[in-house]
Amino acid sequence: MVLSYREALNQAMREEMRRDPRVFLIGEEVAYYQGAFKVSKGFIEEFGPRRVIDTPITEAGFTGLAIGAAMAGLRPIVELMTMNFGIVALDQIVNNAAKIRYMSGGQLSVPMVIRGPGSAAHQLAAQHSQSLEAWFCHVPGLKVIVPATPRDAKGLLKSAIRDPNPVIFIEAQLLYGTKGEVPEGEYTIPIGVAEVKRPGHAVTVVAYSKMLLLALEAAEHLSREGIEIEVIDPRTLKPLDLETIVTSVKKTGRLVIVEEGWRFCGLGAQIAESVYATAFDYLDAPIVRVTGADIPMPYSRPLEDAAIPDLPRVIEAVKSLC
Amino acid sequence: MDRTDLLSLYRQMLLIRRFEEKSAEMYALAKIAGFLHLYIGEEAVAVGTIAALRPDDYVISAYRDHGHCLARGSDPGKVMAELFGKATGLCKGKGGSMHLVDAEKSFMGGYAIVGGHLPLATGLAFASQYQSLDRVTVCFFGEGALPSGQAHEAFNLAALWKLPVIFVCENNRYGMGTPVERAVALYTDITETARSYGIAAEEMDGMDVLAVRSVMRRVVEQVRATGTPCFIEAKTYRFMGHSMADPAHGHYRTKEEVEAYRKRDPLLVLKQTMLDQNLAGEADFKQLEQEIGAVVAASIKFAEESPFPSPAELHQDVLME
Numbered sequence: 001m002v003l004s005y006r007e008a009l010n011q012a013m014r015e016e017m018r019r020d021p022r023v024f025l026i027g028e029e030v031a032y033y034q035g036a037f038k039v040s041k042g043f044i045e046e047f048g049p050r051r052v053i054d055t056p057i058t059e060a061g062f063t064g065l066a067i068g069a070a071m072a073g074l075r076p077i078v079e080l081m082t083m084n085f086g087i088v089a090l091d092q093i094v095n096n097a098a099k100i101r102y103m104s105g106g107q108l109s110v111p112m113v114i115r116g117p118g119s120a121a122h123q124l125a126a127q128h129s130q131s132l133e134a135w136f137c138h139v140p141g142l143k144v145i146v147p148a149t150p151r152d153a154k155g156l157l158k159s160a161i162r163d164p165n166p167v168i169f170i171e172a173q174l175l176y177g178t179k180g181e182v183p184e185g186e187y188t189i190p191i192g193v194a195e196v197k198r199p200g201h202a203v204t205v206v207a208y209s210k211m212l213l214l215a216l217e218a219a220e221h222l223s224r225e226g227i228e229i230e231v232i233d234p235r236t237l238k239p240l241d242l243e244t245i246v247t248s249v250k251k252t253g254r255l256v257i258v259e260e261g262w263r264f265c266g267l268g269a270q271i272a273e274s275v276y277a278t279a280f281d282y283l284d285a286p287i288v289r290v291t292g293a294d295i296p297m298p299y300s301r302p303l304e305d306a307a308i309p310d311l312p313r314v315i316e317a318v319k320s321l322c
Numbered sequence: 323m324d325r326t327d328l329l330s331l332y333r334q335m336l337l338i339r340r341f342e343e344k345s346a347e348m349y350a351l352a353k354i355a356g357f358l359h360l361y362i363g364e365e366a367v368a369v370g371t372i373a374a375l376r377p378d379d380y381v382i383s384a385y386r387d388h389g390h391c392l393a394r395g396s397d398p399g400k401v402m403a404e405l406f407g408k409a410t411g412l413c414k415g416k417g418g419s420m421h422l423v424d425a426e427k428s429f430m431g432g433y434a435i436v437g438g439h440l441p442l443a444t445g446l447a448f449a450s451q452y453q454s455l456d457r458v459t460v461c462f463f464g465e466g467a468l469p470s471g472q473a474h475e476a477f478n479l480a481a482l483w484k485l486p487v488i489f490v491c492e493n494n495r496y497g498m499g500t501p502v503e504r505a506v507a508l509y510t511d512i513t514e515t516a517r518s519y520g521i522a523a524e525e526m527d528g529m530d531v532l533a534v535r536s537v538m539r540r541v542v543e544q545v546r547a548t549g550t551p552c553f554i555e556a557k558t559y560r561f562m563g564h565s566m567a568d569p570a571h572g573h574y575r576t577k578e579e580v581e582a583y584r585k586r587d588p589l590l591v592l593k594q595t596m597l598d599q600n601l602a603g604e605a606d607f608k609q610l611e612q613e614i615g616a617v618v619a620a621s622i623k624f625a626e627e628s629p630f631p632s633p634a635e636l637h638q639d640v641l642m643e
Contacts, residue, residue, distance in 0.1 A: 024452070050452070056482070061441050061475025068445015071430060072380070074452060091472070095435050096442060104423035104431060105413035106639040140640050164642040 001184055006176040008150035009039050009115075012157035013077060015186070017047055020075060023161060024051040026066055027079030027116075036081045037117065037176050063089035063114065067097050070112040070166075077161060080116035083170055084130050089114075097166040098141030113160045115169035117176070118146075119210055119260045120297055120308055129297035129304075131261035136168040137238045137270070143167045143191055144238040148212035150180040152235050155189030163191060172210045194241035196248065200228035203318050204248040206271060207258040208234050211309060215258055218314040229256075229318055237267060245271065246279045253284035254321040258309055263291035288317045323532075325601045331373065331531050332592050333610055335365040338389045339589060340611075340618045341398055345388070345405055348622070349566045354405045357434075358419050361389035363561035366588035367492050368393040370534025371460060371556075374542045380428050380446040380459040382439055385420035386492075387432030390462055396424040398617055399624035408628035415631045416639065436497075437470030439463070440489070444476045447487035451549060458545045459487045465555075466497025468506050468515060480551040481519040488538075488545055489516065489553045492528065494560040499574035516553030528558030529586045532595065559583040 003011070017023045024047075029036045031044040031054040043052045055062040059080065066076035080086050086093065097110050120129035136144045143165055147153040153171070160167040197212060198219050207215035212233045219229050230248050234240055249255050255275060257268035268289040275287060293307040342362050348354045361368070368389040372381065383390040391401055396412060404411030405419050412424050420434040430446060433439035443461030450457040467473050468491060480487050493512060497505050508514045513523035522544075526537040534556065541552050561584060563569050571577045596602040 056475075056478060058475040058478065060472050061444070061479050064438070064441020064472065064476070065445040065448055065479055068442035068447075069449045069452070070445070071442065072446050072449030072453075074449050091435055091438055092441060095438060096433070100431070101642060102639045103413060103417045103421040104425070104639075105411070105416045106642075107413065107423050107425040108431070109642045111642075143641070 001182055002179050003150045003182045004177055004179050005150045005153050005171070006037065006039055008154035008182055009157055009171065010041060012154040013040065013161070014043070014046070016158055016161040017051060022073065022075040023077065024053065024074065025077045025079060026053040026055060026062055028055055028057055028081045030054060030079050035079065037173065039176070040079070059085045059089040060092055064092040064096065066112055067092055067100070067110055070110045071100065071108050075161060076112045078112065078114045080114060082128060083116050083118035083132055084128055086114065086116070086132065093136070093142070093166070094139050098139045102141060109164055110166045111164045113157070113167045113169050115157070116171060117173040118170040119172045120304065121173035123299055123301055123304055125299040126296035131259070131292065133170055133237055134261055134265060134267050137267065141166065142238065143236065144170070145191060145236050146170045146209045147235055148175065148209050148233055150178070151182045152189060152233070154182055155187055156191065156235060158188045159191050162188070167191070170209065174210055178213070189235070192236045192239040192241055194232055194234045194244035196230060196244065197233050198229070198231040200230035201252055202227045203229045203254040203256055203321050204232060204245070204252045205229050205256045205258060205314070205318065206232050206234060206245055208237065209260070211258040211260055214309060214311060214314055217311055218318065221311070221315055222318055227318065227322055240271070240274065242274050242278060246275060249275055249279050250282045253282055255283070255287045256290065256314070256317045256321065257287065258290045258314055260292050260308055262294050263289065264294055266291055285321050288320060290314055290317045323599060323601060328592065328596055328601055329606065329610070331369055331535070332589070332596070333614065334369045334393055335531060335589055335592070336610055336614045337398065337617060338365045338368070338392050340614050341392060341402070341621065342388060344618050344622060345402070346566065348405070354419070356418055357385070358405070358566045359386040359564065360562040361386050363583065363587065364492055364494060364528065364558045365389055366531035366534050366591070367490065367528045367556040367558055368462070370531040371490055371538045373535045374538035375458070375460060378428055379457050380430050381462070382430040382443050382446065382459065383432045383462040384436070384439060384464060384467065385432055385434040386464070387420065387422050391422040391424060391429055391432070394424060394427045394429040396422070396427055396429060398621040402621035402625040403628050406625040406628070407630065408625055409631040409635070410624070410628040414635060437463070437467040437472040440467065440473045440476035443487050443489070444480050444485055447480065447485035447551070448483065450486055451483070456546050457486070458542055460490055461487060462490050462492060464497060465491055465493040465495070465502050465506060465512060468512055477516060477519045477521060481521050484550045486545050486549045487551045488541060489551065491553065491555045492558055493555050494558050496560065496564070496574065498564045499568070499572060501574070513553060513555050521551050521553045523553035523555070525555040525557060528556030529588045530591050531588055532592070
């Protein structure tokens with residue numbers, strides 16, 4: 001069936017809440033407002049205020065509360081209205097959620113999902129347009145998922161909710177309305193498994209979240225010019241499925257990494273390092289990164305466009321290797 | 323008053339006192355490293371409060387947590403081994419002094435970012451409410467955490483959602499070296515902070531274990547019955563420095579002040595009560611000293627003889643399989 005990304009997330013949470021009474025949804029405007037981006041539409045009607053909980057605008061407070069509830073055996077889903085607000089809860093996420101299992105020598109665990117949209121939408125300016133996945137990936141004890149398609153979003157969110165660890169699940173505002181084929185009935189997608197979204201042989205392009213759609217668009221254009229690129233979506237950034245990327249690089253000998261986040265210490269730097277360390281001898285050229293600009297996001301549309309990877313830049317990056 | 327009962331409270335406080343004195347010695351010998359924050363002087367708060375709890379009630383604390391952990395009934399050998407960083411420690415040597423956890427005793431941990439564990443306490447209490455259990459959660463923290471944003475967010479959620487959590491603020495008058503008067507706006511009555519959120523709040527004499535237990539028994543019963551939060555200020559005092567890095571009084575307070583508070587040493591206060599009421603004699607206290615001395619010596623022996631964690635442990639417990 002064809003579903004929007006938003007509907008896919010809604011189904012994933014709905015199915016898991018029906019399946020497991022320990023699962024509850026907590027966050028700003030998740031109940032009566034139906035979610036700031038309507039991801040939890042209909043939840044308050046089905047599950048009631050005990051399991052669909054509106055919070056005050058205190059991310060540290062309610063994220064910390066959810067961590068405590070997870071320590072006591074519940075399975076919270078924390079919706080951050082946007083991942084930007086996760087910065088306010090970063091002490092809870094980094095110092096508590098990620099470390100409690102290790103610090104306790106394995107006595108405690110924190111099974112929870114922290115989800116919400118990351119990256120830029122349209123002209124939301126600097127404080128609401130950030131791709132912070134590299135921050136979360138840097139912290140041991142967290143898993144980080146960044147689905148791009150409705151099918152992946154549903155299958156991975158269900159896996160994240162069932163996972164016994166804290167999972168950061170990053171969506172994108174501009175993906176919520178996108179549509180795609182989603183399998184009928186029950187399914188999950190394993191965490192930590194990449195997918196070849198389009199086979200090719202000329203260049204491997206790794207891209208995730210919104211940037212996957214850009215990479216696939218570039219693939220169409222390049223194909224018309226006779227250049228067949230292989231597009232890989234890691235889907236999970238941590239743990240990273242390096243094997244799928246390396247297998248492709250061994251075939252193509254060339255790699256472009258597309259990410260929306262800031263270039264310095266960005267995800268692509270890590271992926272490139274991992275590929276260099278594993279498959280250096282198979283590379284015919286240095287790895288090329290297409291990234292967001294290292295600046296606070298400007299408001300003005302032309303400036304914003306210039307700060308985010310776009311089709312010409314992805315095409316140019318691929319061609320620079322051909 | 324019952325002799326056995328009072329001796330048991332004394333015994334628990336004495337265990338914390340002698341255990342920590344020995345830890346300080348071990349620190350000087352470099353058997354224990356990192357930060358070591360002693361609870362000496364504040365024992366009545368942990369012992370009196372925890373004596374009012376059921377075994378399944380949650381207890382959570384900050385980084386000055388040895389007293390709470392021992393009062394909860396954790397094995398002193400495992401606690402000492404944790405301070406030594408040994409594989410047999412409560413947390414396999416991965417937590418250390420500031421992060422003791424004993425899940426079997428519902429001791430949910432020590433946390434070392436000031437104010438950061440108050441939201442966790444609301445979450446433990448939330449879980450009890452969600453699961454329709456009549457467990458209460460007791461959250462210990464210092465008055466230094468009181469002005470932090472996370473504390474206020476926790477107070478607001480606890481009051482808003484009527485969570486069965488008891489915030490026990492151990493007001494030992496100093497956040498490291500900064501006196502409460504220079505850190506907390508409402509320092510003359512810090513319980514006002516909680517009342518401003520609609521949380522019932524009262525203060526108690528944190529140097530008198532019987533007073534603490536009496537207040538806490540009433541409060542625990544009330545929170546268990548109503549499911550609503552409560553805030554208690556335990557007026558107490560730390561006899562030692564903030565950590566092993568500073569002397570007992572230092573520049574920020576006078577020797578005379580420390581000596582004056584030592585006259586209200588919680589061990590002395592209880593001992594005097596028992597002597598006054600002929601519930602115990604010097605011989606009883608001597609015997610307790612011997613008994614606790616042996617327990618602490620055994621904890622050191624256990625910690626000394628235990629192995630360090632194997633290198634294979636390094637990557638264990640990061641994620642759950």
